[in-house]
Amino acid sequence: MVSHPSRRTVRGALVATAAVVAAALPTTPATAQPSAADALAKYNELSEKASKLNQDHLKAQGDLAAKQGELDKAKGDLANAQKAEESLRGQVDLLTEATFDGARFNQISALLVSDSQQDFLNRMSAINILAADNADALKKLQEAVDAADNATKTANEATETSKKLLGEIEQKKADLDKQLAEAKAQYQSLSASVRNQLSQVGDMSKISVPAGTAGKALEFALQQRGKQYVYGSNGPDTWDCSSLIQAAYRYAGVSIGRTSYAQAAAGRPVSVSEIKAGDIIVYYSSQSHVAMAVDGVRAVHASTEGVPVRIADIQSIGPISVVRRIEG
Structure with a gap:
């Protein structure tokens, strides 16, 4: 950030070098260039503005990085959900293939192919467990995918907001740089003795x-x-x-x-x-x-x-x- 001498610091430095300033600067009419005190005061004022703008700029960069981290996590969650979905689809494909081959997994087919009542009950139990597991897995998967999609949407929106903010701050920084250049020029107008005092x-x-x-x-x-x-x-x-x-x-x-x-x-x-x-x-x-x-x-x-x-x-x-x- 652009830190700066406070107005009190400026006053203190000028008091300490008052004799030097008086000797170094020629007597000028009221319409002449600003005095050393005026130049330093203006430089100090612009430095304070630059200091705040610099902190705003750094904060926006940090916010943007945080939002990008959220986006990366959301994309990771979505990728994991998609992998889980692909795995489950493999199981569904196997069931579909078995169905086409004539292995109809329903109560009637289980009854027709069963050798005994116990065999029928065993088959029905397996079918019900498989159906329940798949239904539960599909439900959880859908919830995970929905959550990841929502997180991605939120993170994308937040990132765009941060980028917009950063762009605005960059423009303010550019405007302030112009002002700061003017202030530096005024600073350079100070006598070498005064500048040397400030650089100690x-x-x-x-x-x-x-x-x-x-x-x-x-x-x-x-x-x-x-x-x-x-x-x-x-x-x-x-x-x-x-x-x-x-x-x-x-x-x-x-x-x-x-x-x-x-x-x-x-x-x-x-x-x-x-x-x-x-x-x-x-x-x-x-x-x-x-x-x-x-x-x-x-x-x-x-x-x-x-x-x-x-x-x-x-x-x-x-x-x-x-x-x-x-x-x-």
Whole structure:
């Protein structure tokens, strides 16, 4: 997903580099190009939209894959039912062939060919059992075929719905890419000093992590510091925000969803005051950005293009939507 510096992060970065910006940018009239703050604010706004759209796009892909799995299962069920039907038809064919040969399996033929009353009863019992078994098998087979047909129809409809949704999201993504290109152009208009400030990797010191799953996940996330953010990337050399968190917990032996939406429902909720190392912090009402707590005040996250994976103050990243704990 396209993660991003929050408006608070932008403000913080600009405050830290205010002197640099003032010195680097010439005095301009009110009708001039947007200021560094304006350009960054617009880039931040477009990045937030791109972040949500990226998560929507990833979710649609996941939904489509799930629907395809349902379709594959339905087709498998149908194939098994068809095999069973073919097998039963073989039995029916044998009965039909026997009938044509004169072995009429009914009460009259059984009586005529029986040597005794007991022989007649034995023949009738066998005929009744065979008829009952075939009737039961045919009934079950028909039910299985009907169920498989219905499942296939449902899965096909669901797949078409997902494909349509995916197509719509692809169009939104294309529209947003155009906007994002404009924002990047504005970002490039910033002075080299300001861009350099934003590209700093920050704290790269060794940080102790707790034992257990959460600590192991945090260990992985911290090892990614300095690597670049790339829209939709899944690692290992570049990340987006939710792929970093997913990979970190995968490293710790825990499977969580690919999107920030899925990660917002992983584990169990905890309050902001309870945040500890390894917790997943999801930001914005749209839940479109995610970070991992280093401790109660810091988090590591993949922010946005032009900004590497790095540690930031938890509150500076953006408005917190939910905090999830995978372990404990």
